[in-house]
Structures are given as C-alpha cells and as structure tokens.
Amino acid sequence: MSATPNDGAVLVLEDGTRYTGRAYGARGRTLGEAVFATGMTGYQETLTDPSYAGQIVVQTAPHIGNTGVNDEDPESRRIWVAGYVVRDPSRIVSNFRATRSLDDDLTQNGIVGIRGIDTRALTRHLRDRGRCGRASSPDRMPRSTPTPTWRSCARPPR
C-alpha cells in the first residue's frame, strides 16, 4: 500500500509539463507521441492495435485491467503502444476468459507505463496544446534511440 522505494515514475511532455506518478508495467524509459484514447472498454484491443505503434496512450477511463487479458481479443501479434498511462490499474482479474493479468502482459512485453496521475488533466492539456512526450522512470535503463526518420513534434518546446 505504501509507495515502495523506486516506485516513482514521471511523464514529461515536450513543453516541459511533468506528471508524477508510480511505475506501471515494465520499468524503463520510453519515448513516443502522447495521445489520449476515450474508449471505456477494449484496452486489450487498443494495446494490440498496430495503429498505436509509436504512441504513448493515455486512457481517459480511470479503471483499466479489470477483466485481465485473454488470447482471443488481441488485434495483432503483440502490444504496439510505446507507453501506457492509466489512473487506477486493477488489482485483480475478474472475467471468465482471462488467462493472465494486464500488469503481467505489459511487463512481459516490456511496455513501460505510469499510473496514479491525473489523466483528465493530462487529456485536457493534450487537447489544448498538441502533444509529444516522453516517459521515464528513475530506474535508468534507456531504450533504443529513436529511428532516424522521427522528427520533433509540431510545436517547438517552450
């Protein structure tokens, strides 16, 4: 219940805005275009949808992971999101089709995430100002550098 040491994580946007929360999924660092998704169901479909590749997805719905993860619902062979931002990830799994928890799935797939931040504030910020972002955690294990074709986001940093 209490924050364990090295549990902290931070999401930093290109304009310098920071959101401090706790680590979720794999530990590490990731870079991507921060976007918000408003669907209240279907997180497994969202995570495995290839069109989210390169994007750090912010779920506006606060509770994610309630029904765990199963083998029928993935939209492709792997999770594609570059990072995952959730307010209240589920502690347990409750669904008859679940084969494992979302936490395990994210960790095993090396997806770096952050939890416990004000996702609505973040969403409104992204809406009002455009987006770009990086997520990092104190556990310094940097991922591979961006591919050469990546360019900085439309808005220059402040």
Added chain:
Amino acid sequence: MCSARRVRVILVNPNPATIMTDPDFADATYIEPITNEALEAIIAKERPDAVLPTLGGQTALNAAIALEEAGILDRYGVELIGAKVDAIKKGEDRQIFKELVLECGAEVARSHIVHTLDEALAAADDLGYPMVVRPSFTMGGLGSGFAYTHDELVRMVGDGLHQSPTTEVLLEESILGWKEYELELMRDQADNTVVVCSIENVDPVGVHTGDSITVAPALTLTDREYQRLRDIGIDIIRAVGVDTGGCNIQFAVEPSTGRVIVIEMNPRVSRSSALASKATGFPIAKIAAKLAIGYRLDEIPNDITKVTPASFEPTLDYVVVKVPRFAFEKFPSADATLTTTMKSVGEAMAIGRNYATALQKALRSLEKRGSSFHWLGEPAPKAELIELAKTPTDGRIVTVQQALRAGATIDELYIATGIDPWFLDQIVLINEVAAEVASLRPFDRALLELAKDHGFSDTQIAQLRGLTEQEVRNVRWQAGVRPVYKTVDTCAGEFPAYTPYHYSSYDLETEVEPSAGRKVIILGSGPNRIGQGIEFDYSCVHASFALHDAGYETVMINCNPETVSTDYDTSDRLYFEPLTLEDVLEVIHAESQSGQLVGVIVQLGGQTALGLAKGLEAAGVPILGTTPSAIDLAEERGLFAGILHDAQVLAPKNGTATDAPSAVRVAESIGYPVLVRPSYVLGGRGMEIVYSTPALEDYFDRVRSEAMIGPGSPLLVDRFLDDAIEIDVDALYDGSRLYIGGVMEHIEEAGVHSGDSACTLPPVTLGRDIIEQVVEATRRIAEGIGVRGLLNVQFAIGAGVLYVLEANPRASRTVPFVSKALGIPLAKAASLIMVGRSIADLVHDGLLPEHDGSSVPLDAPVAVKEAVLPFKRFRTREGHVVDSVLGPEMRSTGEVMGIDTDFPRAFAKSQDAAYGGLPDSGTVFVSVADRDKRAVVLPVLRLTQLGFDIVATEGTAEVLARNGIRATTVRKYFQGQVVQPGDPSVVDLINEGRIDMVINTPSGRSARADGIEIRTATVAADKPLFTTIAQLGAAVASFEAHNRAIRVRSLQDYARDRAERAERAAAAVVS
C-alpha cells in the same frame, strides 16, 4: 425547448409537488387525474395534434393505451408519438417480447408451461434447480417463488396448479446470481441509434435494479461482451419499434460462460433514464421530447460541448455509483429482504474518479446512520457475517465490508452474495487503506491523500485515528489537501465543456472557472425518502430561478439524481456532492476563491440542509434568511415555549424527557393520551400516540436501539388532542410584514401526520374568526422567532380552542401545493426575501399578488391534496400487506391534487388521482369504534340513498338498524378461528371481491390493533379504505360530484381568472 419550434405544450399530471406542473413550463398545465374521463375532457378542450406518453413512466403508458383502446384518440384525431401502441405492447407482453428477442438472435430465460405434476418434473430435467415457479393468472403473484429441490417443486407446483384458474404453471430457469446490466438507448426517426449509458448492478439478478447498488459505466465487461449487449440492444429497440425516444433494456450475463439473457425492456424513459442522464450529462428526456416531434439526433446540439451533436455515445472518465434509500423502519412488520419487487423510496448518487471514492461518497450521501463503512470495535464472527450477507437487504454492503474485516475471503463472499469479485476486492482495498490510516504511520499529506483518493470522509479518518472530525479537517487544510472539481462533460475531456456540472476528486487540476458574480449557494434535500421528497426540491429549484433572474450567480449542491435541482441547466453551477458538512464546506471554499459569496440558503432543503446550518455558521459561512439561532427558537422546546408565551398563543400541555421514568412522570401530569416524538426529526420518525404508562414504557423499549433519545435530544411529550381539526399555514415574513401563502384545513383529525393527511385549501369548514386567529398567531410567531423567508405553522382546534402544535422556519412540503393552488410563487418570494428584498417590494414588482392567501374569494377554486401511500409494496414475510392505519409517523411517498370549483368535486378528483377513484355502487363494509358510531350514521345513510348496500359487524349493524339503516351482519375476523362454509368473515368477503369499499376506524384504547386484518385485506384487494369519519364525510360529499361530467381547467386558466377578478375589484373600487 419545445417553444423553440413553436409547439403548444399541454401537460397533465395530478402531482403538485413536481416542477413539471409549474405553470411556467407549459402553455397549459392541467393538475387533473390521469383517467380516461379527465384526459378526454382535456383533449376535447385543447384539441391537441399529438399525445406523448413516453416520459411519464408506466402511468403514462397505461393511460395512453387506455385512451387508444377506448377509441378516444381516434375520435379526436390525436396521434400518439414517441412510441406506437403496438411498440408498447411488444415490450410489455411477455410472449411477444420473447419471440422478438429470439428473432434478434438473442435469448430469454428458458421456460416451460405445465399443466400436470408429471410435466413439471420433466421440465425440471431441462431447467435444473433452482427454478422459478409462476402460477398463471393468480392475484398479486400469489404462489410464485423459487423451488430449490424436488420436494419443493412438487409442493409448489401442486399448490400452483390448484390456485391457478387455468390449472397452469410457468416454470422458468433461474438466473439468480447472474450479473445484471442495463443499457439506456435512444433512437430517432432516421434510425440513428445510440447507447447513452451502460449500468452494471453490483447486486446481481434477484434484487430489483431500483433496489441495487449500481455503477456506471459497466466495469467488469470486456469489449467483446459489451459489444454483444450493445448489438442486441440496438436490434431490440429497432424490432420493438421505438422510433423516437428512449428505451431501457436489462440483461443478465452468466459469469462463468458469458451467456447473455435479455430480461426485459421498457420502451420509454424510465427511472434509470434519470440516473443515466445525470451520470453522463446526456439529457435523455429533453432529447426524447425533441425526437418525438421529429428532430433527428444529429440535428440536436450537445448542450455541454455546444459544438458536437447529440448523435454520439457519451464516454465517462469517472465512475458513478447509485445507492438506494429504504424506509423499512417506517414499516417494521414488513419483510426487508430485497427481491424482484422494488421497495426503495429514493436514491443517492455520487461521482468520483474511481469506484472506491464514488461508492464511499454515495454511502455517505444516504444520510442514514450505519450506511457508511466503519471500523469500530471488533467485527462479529466471520461465519455469522457471511451468513447474514446471503440475504440482500438495506445495508448489506456494510455487512460485506465487516465480513471482509473479520477475515472472510473474496471467494467466500462471492459465493454468498453473487457480487462480482472485482467489487468485493475494492472493499478489501478500502479496508486496507483504513488499516493504513489507523496504523502508526505519520498523519501527513501522503496518508491523507491516500485516504481521500479512496473516498474516506474526515469523519471516517477521525474515527480511525482517534481524533475529532474538526481536528482531521484542520490538519488536512494545513497540509493543503483539498479536493479539486472536475466536470461531467459527456466526452472525457475530448472537447471543452461549457456547462459547470462539477464533482469533487483528489486530483491535480481543478476546473472551477473563476467568476466575478455575486454568488448564492443553495443546499438541496438529498435522496428522496418518506417525509422528504421532491416537494423540497421544488423550493430549491424555484429559489435558483428567482435568484438567477435577480442577477445572482446560483450554485446548487445536491446528490439526488431524480430531481430537477440536479439538472445542469437549473442553476448557474451544479455540484453533485454529498450534503455533509465536509463536502459542502469544500464547495463553499472553491466558490469563495472568486467573485463574492453572498451566502448559503439552508432553509429550503428540508432537514438535510437545515441540519448543516450550525456547522456552517460555526465555520464562518454566511447563512441567508432565518438565522440558525432563530431556527433553534422554533425547534428547541423550551425556547419555543417562550416564544408562544410572549405571543400569547396556546400550545397543548407538554414536557420533555430524556428517559422512560421522567417521560412517565411528564405524561401522567399532562394526562393521557399523549403524543411522543423525538426532537429534531422529520416525517414524524418515532412519533406515536400513547394511551397509557405501560404503552409508554413499551415505546421506550422499542426505540432504544435507534438511540434517538438522550440528553442532547430529548423526547417531546405533548397532550394529544383527540377529535381536533388540524390546520397548516405556509407564510412569508420579512421582518415587518407577514404574507400568508395559504391556510389548509386537514381532513383527517389531528394525530395523523400532516404529510399523510388529505387537506383542503382554502379551509371549507372553518369560520372567519378562527382563520383570523390563525393569521394573527402566525404573525406573532414569525416575529418572535425572527423569520426571514418561509414559515410553516401547524395548529389544532379542539373544543373551539386554538393550539399551536409546531412551527418550522423553513420550506415545508406543502409549499408547491399552496403555490399552485393559489398562484403564489412562495419559494421564489422566500429566496428574494432571504437576500434582502421586502414583501412590499415583491408585491410592487408583481411577483406576489396584492392579496395574500389569508382570504380566498368565494369564486376561487378549492384545491384538495391527497397523500399517496405505499402499503401494497410492503409485505410481511408471510406475504401479507402491512397495516395501513395512518398515524403520527409519516408514511406517504407522494401526493396528488384535485382542483375544482367546490370541495366535493375537488375531493373526488383527488381520490381519482390517488386511487383510481371511488366506486359508484356496490357493497360497503362498515365497522367503527364506539366513539365514531354516532358520527357514522348520517354518511352511511347517504350511501344507502346513493344505492350502496351495507354490510357491518354486529355492534355497528345494531346502531345502524336503530337509525333505520338496513345492514347485513357479518362475522368479524379472529385469528385461528374455524372458517364455516356459508358463514364467511368479512376478510373472506373482501378477498372474494364482494366488498367495494371499507369504513373501519380503529378503536383508540388498544393501540389500533383491531381491524388490522380487515384493513390489510382491503389494501391488498385494491379497494378504497376509510380509517377516519372525516375522510368518509368528504368521500360522501364527493359521490354527488362523481355523477356529473368532469370539468377540467388549466392552472393558466385559473391564473387568468384571478387576474380578471383583481381587475374587477380594482374597477369596483374606482367606480
């Protein structure tokens, strides 16, 4: 909204308490009974083009079908819009509905119809145990239930086949314990269909959705499962043919296989629609009305975002929890087990950024001791709690929480209750956080934030930490831990929201926009319950309108999703928050950051709001209107006695006591019978008429567990005035002038709670002299207390002497009734007085008519208010209806009004509206207490002249015979007696439908126990019942009225009459 398209709107509803029947809201408002007769008269007068029945619940739908079947719609060329009759029937006829669902590729519960026991046993092989047994065409669901074993099945089917007039029993597979969901959908004439809201019932199938704890959005479905429900829902709404409007569909999902069964659908706006509207910000009823007159969803803008259309599906970034409010304490013999028959009387809703927060906020919104989770003492043994949790009842969720505290596992509770493990784990989480708070961890910001993000109140934290609520709050404020306010915006932040509909959360960013206005905060009345219903909401809403028009910025705080006060467009800002001191103080703090807070109104939201007055004042919050210390002058016995003394007004002899021995001393010195009641209660909770010392001691025994009486809250003991007439007055006072809203005469004698009693305005049997005394007494009391705003005073006249029973310096529940009967906007005026306007100003500005309600001209109409009583809903464990004798504790759940040129006509309408009318002929059963025998003779004589036959018990029959009235004698009913064929008791006759009306006044001495069986049988048989001679007198007067054609007039017509009358009077003065 309809006037935007220049549609003339005519509304019909006999309920005066609702905002709907405000004459401001329609072109013609008819407070008339919903019967074919009245509706036809209205249709004939108004010649509407169409009738819209889908916004008035089952009542409206049934009325529409009745009109259609009687050919009335055809006769006048009126179209039915919103849903066609066959669409309505498709939804309601079980057989047609079943076929329709199957055609859509979905399932209903499997069933078999059997006519013999052998067939039943064969069906058992298919359906398995437990199964549902439903004998066909028996009355009131008699004989239905669950059969868990072979033997039970044999017994129930045997009985059922015997009871059923067609020797037929329906056996259905049991879906008890399955997960239960509801979808609210809307469809327009272009076949655009959207799902507005998904609702998951925390209590599984077996508990009516109205009695379940529910959550939006659904939280334990995968997308695949959700889409399946959505697709079925859309197919059904299309197949049923709801072509313009809303629809509610209920599903059951088997938790281990995902199998989906459609339980039922309602092709109309329903109780859940209100919840769905508040939960999502999507105003279902408003849009349904537009769809009904031909708009498409994509043509209607989303009010909240302004730039997107209504043809979308709202998405939530928060969690909404609804918890039901029960009133079982009012019906102690009723079986409090929750079943598929709805028993709750109201509900509270809460919004939070996670389930734990929303749940805890909702529980504390119920304002009921014991509703919230607690960690006091040691929990009872785990096995005991698990066993208790198996039965769904009021407060079960707390039992579950305690069981988890006691070491029960999620699995054990899942098996016992059927509640999904995810929800159970959330309670485990809450218990874990509680353990953290109670631990030796420093009481710092991090700990407070942890507790707050799981919905813990300052009170709960104080309890866990061994501190006072105020100490916790001080630490919290010092640490800077305060809530922020988010917005319900229908789109999870995708688009900016322009409507300030807020809820609190302990998050990073607040969305409360600074504003420069002068703000008035209005406290609502919380969840509906007996004694505090929508009548108070009427006053709050009107205050909001009036203050807004006067240039103030209005801020509403309430937690009731069923009210107009929680519509986002009623006030300038809406905070959907619990009405507790903590939550209200936080809203006040947030709103005080900008603009100017003029003050808070606490006198319009019933006892809920009033109860916060002292706490708010102590926190330095400006209270508008009558001050808390003035309120005390009225509520505190000793102080009020002083006021009455100075005013030279009499009160019945009275005293107070804090325990049984002192109460007995007081009662014996005053003289029995006495009326006892705990102080500071609403709705007469705990009130009783006590006839002797043993009975008084018995009363103390019974109320001990509820801890209502103690040193700080004494018991009030008053001389009870037998045979007195009760009078109610609603008035305004501004510090110098009294303005009477209305003087109401009760039809039942004093001793029946005024909320349960029928009353008339203006009084019909009181002389002018008495009324003048009443007005003067009211004025002195208002002055003595120091009222600024509304005042309600209750009087009684016994043996020609006027007594004051009580005074309430706040809005009363009769305010809407009075306002509509006389056309005086009392609540609006009160709110303006509270911000400093004078009555003279308001009269000058035309808001208040020049002549107040103390003298009503002879050609003005008479209005009768009748209470609606819920006795049929509440049955004992054996299935009997609970006793329906009215007493000092209020039990009605609502009211209707009848208005016409004279009392008999108005009374007849009120009976039609409340009970579907009185019979024109038939057999009347009479059995009255000795003291009523003299008074009953004339009314019964009149009944015989009108053609009724009389049946009576021996004693009453004798008296009637001596007075020349023929009556058939019938045996009384005694428990345990042998039934002789050919010599039925009166209860047998009632059950057989051979009695059409019952007059039974209980005998005073024996605590009204006599006649319980007779009365309960009458209510179960849906026949009119009179338990006082006064009611009977009114009824007889109204029989005459019934023979004449009904006349209908709208409130606007009455307003025009008043205006004309005023002109004539002015002209007369001039000439």
Added chain:
Amino acid sequence: MTGRNLSAEVSVLADTVTPAQGERIGNLAILDLGIKQATVDNLARRGFEVHVLPQSSTLQDVLAVDPVAVFYSNGPGDPGASDEHVALLRGVLDAGLPFFGICFGNQLLGRALGFGTYKLPFGHRGINQPVLDRLTGRVEITAHNHGFAVDAPLDGAVESPNGYGRVEVSHVDLNDQVVEGCARSTSPPSRCSTTRRPRADRTTPTTSSTGSWTWSSLISQGILAGRRARPRCPSAPTSPASSSSGPAPS
C-alpha cells in the same frame, strides 16, 4: 508523429492467407500497414479469401494474388510519409481494380486521388465517434484512432487532381467536420473508402458495424452480379440503407 513511417515495423513479413467462409467471392489482396485481426476475420466471413501482404510488396505481388479487389488497412504513421504505398495504390487504380481502405488506407487513397493530408490537433481516439453517411443521412457510431485526415472539400463533387474522375466526400465526423470517407462517383470503376474503423468487429455483424462490411458487401454484390469492375458506392442506386438495416444477410 509527423513525417514518421512506421509501416515496416508493424507489417507482416510474409504473405498470410485466411480462407473464405460461406459463399466464396474471390481473393482479396490486403496491404498490411498495421491491420487488426478483427478486420481480417470480418472480411473472411463475407466470403473473401484474404491475402495479407507485407507493406513492402510491389504491384506485381499484388496482381499475382489475382484479386477481385484490393484493400489497404489501418495503421500507424503519417500518410504523408508513405509515398511508396501511394504509388502502389495508383497502380491499383490504374489497373482498374476495385479498392477500399480503412483509416490509414483511406488517407492514402486521398493522397492517391491527389488530395493532401494533415495532422489533426489531437486526433480521434475512441469508440463513440459519430460519422454521418451523407448519402443515407444515417449516423454511425464508430471506433477511431486517427492522427491525420484527408484534406478534401466538404461540399460537392470535385475533379480528382490526379485525374481519377469526380470524387466527393461521402462520410464526415460530426464532432469536428473531418473527412471520414470519400467516393468516386463516375465510371470507370468507383471506389469507396472511409477512415472509420467498424465497431464490434468481433461480434456477429449487425447494423452498427457497417464499416467495411458495407463496402465489402457492395463489392461482393457487384462482383456476384458479374460486374467485376463496377462495385457500388454509396452514391449508386442500390441503397446501402437496405443492406445496413436488420440482421446481417447471410
């Protein structure tokens, strides 16, 4: 995300074939730009033998499948950075094959027809997006993940800048008037496509998941009717409304 091409990261590396179910219509060649499994399943259920080809495929690879139609999937990245795919698409159009696409695929069609694409301020990412089918006047609730959109004029039909005939916007997102679908309305063969991704991909197809089902049924109707190169678009006489009401046709 502007300027990024991620197709290679997400695409399959070798051809994958999913057999047709029910009455077989023919082979469908799909360029995998990040396709969702649900889409493949959906199309196979309609009677297509679905060939998912790697994004690096050439026109010859596509034609070698002997397709009755070509489909471009949804996927990540900036359509403005997918010149090779646009060129391939133009080859498909020039070859007179029926084409349809979802999401990213629609954006590439827009480019192939000669329109530009632009980045949306914050995108559409949800399952509640209202899209108006301008022909039928019906609004469908759909699932999106879009960062980009086609820049085509909303009113009236225009000449395709790349010479593919008259084109008009057939579908519009009602929240912000973003182009969600365009259709070619003159012969030679018309194409329909839309940005939106169907809801309820996995359930029995019903009225709410019109998406690719509508077009594939249109394509298949056209093909079954023997008019291989003339699939019907929403602008054509056969009213799609009839095919989208009631339970799914078998």
